[in-house]
Amino acid sequence: xxxxxxxxxxxxxxxxxxxxxxxxxxxxxxxxxxxxxxxxxxxxxxxxxxxxxxxxxxxxxxxxxxxxxxxxxxxxxxxxxxxxxxxxxxxxxxxxxxxxxxxxxxxxxxxxxxxxxxxxxxxxxxxxxxxxxxxxxxxxxxxxxxxxxxxxxxxxxxxxxxxxxxxxx
Amino acid sequence: xxxxxxxxxxxxxxxxxxxxxxxxxxxxxxxxxxxxxxxxxxxxxxxxxxxxxxxxxxxxxxxxxxxxxxxxxxxxxxxxxxxxxxxxxxxxxxxxxxxxxxxxxxxxxxxxxxxxxxxxxxxxxxxxxxxxxxxxxxxxxxxxxxxxxxxxxxxxxxxxxxxxxxxxxxxxxxxxxxxxxxxxxxxxxxxxxxxxxxxxxxxxxxxxxxxxxxxxxxxxxxxxxxxxx
Numbered sequence: 306x307x308x309x310x311x312x313x314x315x316x317x318x319x320x321x322x323x324x325x326x327x328x329x330x331x332x333x334x335x336x337x338x339x340x341x342x343x344x345x346x347x348x349x350x351x352x353x354x355x356x357x358x359x360x361x362x363x364x365x366x367x368x369x370x371x372x373x374x375x376x377x378x379x380x381x382x383x384x385x386x387x388x389x390x391x392x393x394x395x396x397x398x399x400x401x402x403x404x405x406x407x408x409x410x411x412x413x414x415x416x417x418x419x420x421x422x423x424x425x426x427x428x429x430x431x432x433x434x435x436x437x438x439x440x441x442x443x444x445x446x447x448x449x450x451x452x453x454x455x456x457x458x459x460x461x462x463x464x465x466x467x468x469x470x471x472x473x474x
Numbered sequence: 475x476x477x478x479x480x481x482x483x484x485x486x487x488x489x490x491x492x493x494x495x496x497x498x499x500x501x502x503x504x505x506x507x508x509x510x511x512x513x514x515x516x517x518x519x520x521x522x523x524x525x526x527x528x529x530x531x532x533x534x535x536x537x538x539x540x541x542x543x544x545x546x547x548x549x550x551x552x553x554x555x556x557x558x559x560x561x562x563x564x565x566x567x568x569x570x571x572x573x574x575x576x577x578x579x580x581x582x583x584x585x586x587x588x589x590x591x592x593x594x595x596x597x598x599x600x601x602x603x604x605x606x607x608x609x610x611x612x613x614x615x616x617x618x619x620x621x622x623x624x625x626x627x628x629x630x631x632x633x634x635x636x637x638x639x640x641x642x643x644x645x646x647x648x649x650x651x652x653x654x655x656x657x658x659x660x661x662x663x664x665x666x667x668x669x670x671x672x673x674x675x676x677x678x679x680x681x682x683x684x685x686x687x688x689x690x691x692x693x694x695x696x697x698x699x700x701x702x703x
């Protein structure tokens with residue numbers, strides 16, 4: 306129970322369940338979603354639009370998904386684990402402005418809950434591997450441990466400096 | 475004696491400073507890591523010993539009591555949740571695009587029928603476009619009250635601590651308007667019956683609220699464990 310007890314069926318924040326990134330490869334923007342285990346994205350709910358005014362995007366090309374049949378929503382294609390969409394582009398001002406795209410996607414957890422459509426502005430990177438916009442956090446716990454360890458060593462050095470070796474008479 | 479004493483003191487200060495710096499970094503920069511589930515989910519309720527809003531470290535505030543709100547019903551008439559004051563409520567937040575929400579509807583209809591005349595109401599809150607909701611409610615012959623809203627319904631969800639909601643989620647209150655449980659995800663019959671049995675125990679004053687909440691948390695955890703297994 307939230308607030309007083311933990312429970313067995315937790316769910317991820319949307320930016321953790323579905324991480325999106327984009328990179329420029331030639332005249333194509335590659336938009337990639339990394340999907341957490343037990344979660345999925347609906348193929349037909351994925352949209353990619355130009356956000357910067359000089360940018361013209363073609364319709365995204367998406368691979369076939371896994372067919373999922375629901376008694377109410379019918380047969381739909383969904384993606385598990387990850388998916389990459391290819392979006393051909395052209396630019397009116399030859400790249401004078403940073404490229405920005407707006408991506409919309411919607412997904413659910415197989416545990417039986419769904420997220421409302423998510424819209425994000427993404428800055429595609431050039432040439433390098435896609436960087437997930439929801440940057441995985443640094444391991445601050447590690448920093449805490451290292452800081453503590455360094456302080457401990459420093460303290461040891463301070464103590465050692467004033468200590469003299471006492472030999473038996 | 476003075477010099478070694480100062481050294482010990484200095485060493486202790488350095489160690490404490492290091493630990494403080496580490497913890498400070500950790501508390502300032504702590505964010506959920508990918509793959510680590512947030513401690514939220516199946517069912518929620520505020521601290522049973524307090525009757526005020528409670529804030530947890532990584533979650534929004536969940537009210538201890540049913541908040542006041544008003545939304546349009548299927549016919550467009552503004553309807554306050556206070557219309558059902560004195561009844562236990564099963565308030566189900568849903569949307570037409572949400573498959574698990576749709577799957578829940580037959581269960582909610584069954585609950586409404588089973589508990590009819592026993593001071594318990596099922597109320598749906600559709601966070602969606604009114605036309606779609608009316609069409610869907612007609613198709614599925616939803617016979618319990620449904621309130622509809624877009625941003626205003628999202629605002630209501632936020633009053634239950636669901637600022638960035640997932641759907642469906644269901645709030646259970648007792649007849650005094652105390653929030654007994656908030657269940658996130660698709661509700662199934664065993665869980666609904668179990669929570670409602672505790673709500674009934676509360677209403678008949680066989681148990682107290684803290685006891686009911688503990689029993690619900692423990693029972694749902696056992697059920698979730700069984701499902702996982």
